[in-house]
Amino acid sequence: MxxxxxxxxxxxxxxxxxxxxxxxxxxxxxxxxxxxxxxxxxxxxxxxxxxxxxxxxxxxxxxxxxxxxxxxxxxxxxxxxxxxxxxxxxxxxxxxxxxxxxxxxTGSSFQDETLAYNKSYIKKMMSEAGIPVPKAHLITVNSQQFPQDLSYPSIVKLNSIHGSVEINKEAVCNTAEQVKKRIRYLQIKYHDAVLVEEFIEGEEFSVICFDRPGLEVYAAKNIFGSDNNPRSFASFEYQWDEQEIGFQKYHDPILSDLAVKGYHACGMRDYGKFDVRQNREGTYYFIDGNTNPAFGPKESDCALGTVMDLYGFSFEKVLIMLFTNVNQRLSPASRKE
CATH class of the missing domain: 3.40.50 (Rossmann fold)
Incomplete structure (x- = not known):
């Protein structure tokens, strides 16, 4: 080193x-x-x-x-x-x-971190910042209401739980009956609100924002083996089972600009991660924003460490940048600003 x-x-x-x-x-x-x-x-x-x-x-x-x-x-x-x-x-x-x-x-403040556990709120903040997000409906824990204007396929996910929990093949629904069944299952099992969201067919990206100090964006295309299916996504199986996601360095100024807007809209600090999909027409949709993503080196199978390594940053360097940023934002000059 x-x-x-x-x-x-x-x-x-x-x-x-x-x-x-x-x-x-x-x-x-x-x-x-x-x-x-x-x-x-x-x-x-x-x-x-x-x-x-x-x-x-x-x-x-x-x-x-x-x-x-x-x-x-x-x-x-x-x-x-x-x-x-x-x-x-x-x-x-x-x-x-x-x-x-x-x-x-390190990471976001208590106030911003608290808000981040409401995916519906995070999407609202991103949308108001001019960032495309999928159409979504929030179903509260005890609600029996069912949205009438869904497009298919839709994906049904937990509103406050991350880690791709219950993001699997059953989460992607093609009929109203499938959506209703999935909502009820998640409500009963997790006692959490549920998001019913437009599923964006296309490619998927992991986007890391890191303050070095000075905010930079490091994006990677998610590679799902040899599968070019536009419905492939970072499911629970890819995240936690034997299947692995590959990462390919990717740069588009449009995506970077959107990520910077999202970083500020979501109250991220030091670093953050976005899951993004791009439809066939080339529009980027921000699926999720995580103010507290998994933090670790690439050998821990951590997306942040792996993507940063793609861009030539060893994990020692990542830690140095992180601590430097914390020190700088606590300096008297930064506090005056």
């Missing part, structure tokens, strides 16, 4: 905060699988901190997280938390603790 750049202010102590995972926390095996390797993934990141000569401590985001952070008093919290007690929206407790204790934290 090359030495850190001159002027890099390495933190002396970093708390690497990750999900505490127990099978009983999660309503389904599928959701559990998205989090089961949280500690292993945190250890992989910690290995790179060690290479950079940065002290660290791994911490589980549990009921003791406030006390743990207060006792250790890190210079920076590296937030890798995907859930607390099996609930994704409770992951916002980590940036909340950081703000209460006055400790700098």
């Amino acid at each position: 090359s030495p850190p750049p001159d002027g890099f202010m390495a933190p002396s102590k970093v708390a690497v905060v990750h999900s505490e995972v127990k099978r009983e926390y999660f309503p389904t095996v599928a959701q559990y699988l998205t989090e089961k390797d949280s500690e292993k993934e945190a250890l992989a990141v910690a290995g790179y901190l060690k290479k950079l000569g940065i002290g660290f401590k791994l911490m589980a985001a549990d009921e003791n997280i406030f006390a743990s952070l207060k006792k250790y008093r890190p210079e920076i919290i590296l937030n890798m938390t995907g859930s607390v007690a099996g609930k994704e929206y409770l992951a916002t407790l980590v940036p909340a603790a950081a703000e209460v204790l006055g400790i700098p934290c």
Whole structure:
């Protein structure tokens, strides 16, 4: 590894905060699988901190997280938390603790992170910023209402749960009856609101926004083996089973400009990720925006680390850019702005 750049202010102590995972926390095996390797993934990141000569401590985001952070008093919290007690929206407790204790934290603020667990709201913010999003209907947990103006195929997904949970072949529906059945299944199983969304046939992209400092966009086309089917997408099977998504470097100024707008509209900070599809006419549709995507090196099968590596950024460099950005936004000059 090359030495850190001159002027890099390495933190002396970093708390690497990750999900505490127990099978009983999660309503389904599928959701559990998205989090089961949280500690292993945190250890992989910690290995790179060690290479950079940065002290660290791994911490589980549990009921003791406030006390743990207060006792250790890190210079920076590296937030890798995907859930607390099996609930994704409770992951916002980590940036909340950081703000209460006055400790700098990577990623979005508590306020913006809280809003990000409402996919319907995120789509509304992107749409208002002039970003194309699929037509969608939000069905609340106990609602029996059914949208009458659906186009097919439609995709039915959970509104507040990420990780491609229940994004599979059954999620894509071709009839009203299939949509109704899928809505009811998700409502009962997860007690979550449901999005019924226009399915965009075409190609799919993973778009990483990273503040270096100075916001840059790194996009990659998702490659689903030799399958050129316009209905192929980053399903749960591709994300978590033996099937693998390939990534191919991709650049289009139009997509980059839209991603920058989306970054600000969604309240992202330091980094963020968008899932994007392009229809046959060439229009980009932003499917999802994640203010707290999986963070890790490419060997952890993490999209962020893999795409950044495609563009020539080692994970050591990613960490240096991240900590530099945190330091810069906390500087007196930045606060005055």
